[in-house]
Amino acid sequence: MPLPQTEAPGRLQAELMSRGLRMTHQRRTILSVVETAKQHLDASQLLRRARRLDPRIDRVTVYRTLALLKRHGLVDELDLMHMQGEKHYYERRPQRDHIHMACLRCGKITEFESDLFDRLKGQIQRDCQFHIVVTRLEVGGYCAQCRTSAPA
Amino acid sequence: MPLPQTEAPGRLQAELMSRGLRMTHQRRTILSVVETAKQHLDASQLLRRARRLDPRIDRVTVYRTLALLKRHGLVDELDLMHMQGEKHYYERRPQRDHIHMACLRCGKITEFESDLFDRLKGQIQRDCQFHIVVTRLEVGGYCAQCRTSAPA
DNA sequence: ATAATGTTGCAACTCAGTATCAAGAAGGAG
């Protein structure tokens, strides 16, 4: 008995095709990697995984496909507090925005949804007359484990 | 009659010296640029301004000084939604955290303080047992002017 | 003044991301 799925696989592909974009073999491969990723991946991790499915994919194509997905609001770009280098991480845009918390000691990334965050966004739109397209709330600090365990 | 000042000039210098750090001529120059900046500056803008005061300052020293200030929690590093390139922007850490809104059309950066944001941070600390060191909430979208004026 | 230690400038480097352009693939018209 299959678990309930929030989103069917191939959703990104369907989205792009419905917008009249060409569906190439490379794009299909990269989209499937993005869709099945369990963690936040950077461009080079994405490339490595895509190449396991099709070794002929170039890193330039990964960057171009990510730019395409960003432009269409289908993925979000994260910095995750630049814990290692300046690279970016990517995730499918969720139904509901969430907060990313990065532990400065162990590096763990935790996600958190909050009504207060939703209300804050509403306040920004109202009070500032600002039409929100994308938000990014990143928090750096120390997670529960690292607060209580011995210092490194 | 002088306007009330939130912070006296030289505050960053005093902070660093009180922490036992060496105060070199270059650091003093760079700190004064950071303190008197009216907008968010990136590293190369900071270098240019510092060089107007002392032409012998190297860009490496700017990066090192910024890293020092970050480590001591005296400046915050911003991405401002990476509107042009991947560079970072810097501002003195304010008394109270604020939100940065970036207009995707005109590029204007607006700052916004909010009780809801303060409460949200409190909720994160409590509910997630997460000790917050730094936060960054950036919002991309369209400002009031750009929403009402003719499309570009 | 002197010595110990931290800081600087220089040059070379790393690494993420971008531009160019000829060759190749997608998809519609016939």
Place this chain on the structure above:
DNA sequence: CTCCTTCTTGATACTGAGTTGCAACATTAT
């Protein structure tokens, strides 16, 4: 199915932000 237009790709070279290693130098304590 084939041809044609248009878009996409891969290879290569490039850009630009930020870092590293090291000898020379400046700061602070003594």
